[in-house]
């Protein structure tokens with residue numbers, strides 16, 4: 631099982647969402663940015679590393695929000711989402727072709743990576 635961390639990043643009441651590059655696995659799907667844990671890597675460290683690599687973004691990790699196990703056709707992921715506070719970014723996208731700051735109740739209208747759907751539903755229930 632592949633362990634993946636992602637960030638629900640808040641700025642002024644909106645959340646950061648981005649769209650995967652077309653050539654990537656799940657290309658064209660929207661997701662919370664993040665990536666795979668490296669061997670023995672702490673999830674919060676991995677999340678900060680990925681956000682810096684993929685978006686040139688600095689964040690503060692606030693709390694664990696949800697962990698979802700999802701079976702795709704070829705692999706299974708354990709996706710753990712943390713709520714985060716935006717600090718600053720250059721928005722230099724390496725793995726995505728688009729991003730948006732979006733209201734929580736609008737996220738569900740995007741074509742989301744299937745593993746993210748239960749996370750978004752929980753966000754809608756709890757906000």
Ligand SMILES: Nc1nc2c([nH]c(=O)n2[C@@H]2O[C@H](COP(=O)(O)OP(=O)(O)OP(=O)(O)O)[C@@H](O)[C@H]2O)c(=O)[nH]1
Nearest residue numbers: 634636655656661662663664665666707709743745746
């Ligand atoms: N980052 C991220 N990946 C997700 C989410 N939901 C989801 O199903 N995934 C899947 O989890 C896997 C993690 O991939 P990634 O490609 O972001 O990770 P990475 O940057 O470390 O990997 P790479 O270097 O192989 O590209 C992908 O198959 C991706 O489609 C999500 O919300 N965020």
